[in-house]
Amino acid sequence: MDLEKEIHALSAETLAHSIMIGNILSKLARNPDLRSAIAEGFDQSLDVAQTVAVQFGTAASPDHTLKALKIIEEMRSTVLGAGPGPNRQIK
Numbered sequence: 457m458d459l460e461k462e463i464h465a466l467s468a469e470t471l472a473h474s475i476m477i478g479n480i481l482s483k484l485a486r487n488p489d490l491r492s493a494i495a496e497g498f499d500q501s502l503d504v505a506q507t508v509a510v511q512f513g514t515a516a517s518p519d520h521t522l523k524a525l526k527i528i529e530e531m532r533s534t535v536l537g538a539g540p541g542p543n544r545q546i547k
Contacts, residue, residue, distance in 0.1 A: 474531065481535040491536070498532040 485491045505528055509521035 474527075478531055478534050481531075485535055495532075495536060498528065498536070501528045502532075 481494055485494050502525065505521070505524045509516065509525070512521065
């Protein structure tokens with residue numbers, strides 16, 4: 457398989473996983489007890505992504521780390537609705 461085909465296959469797989477995870481979490485978030493746990497999971501995900509960005513510093517592409525943060529924030533908005541969660545500010 458050539459490199460371009462492999463990149464497209466990985467992109468399609470990533471997109472499929474994002475769609476599935478978003479839809480599953482959206483359904484689970486309808487339960488008030490699970491909604492808060494899902495919100496906490498997004499908070500933790502943002503914290504980890506920010507920590508990784510700081511740890512890698514200039515060794516990692518700023519575009520890559522910023523994109524990861526944006527993807528998490530977009531998924532959170534899709535799953536839980538527009539607006540930042542508790543103690544969160546969207547940048």
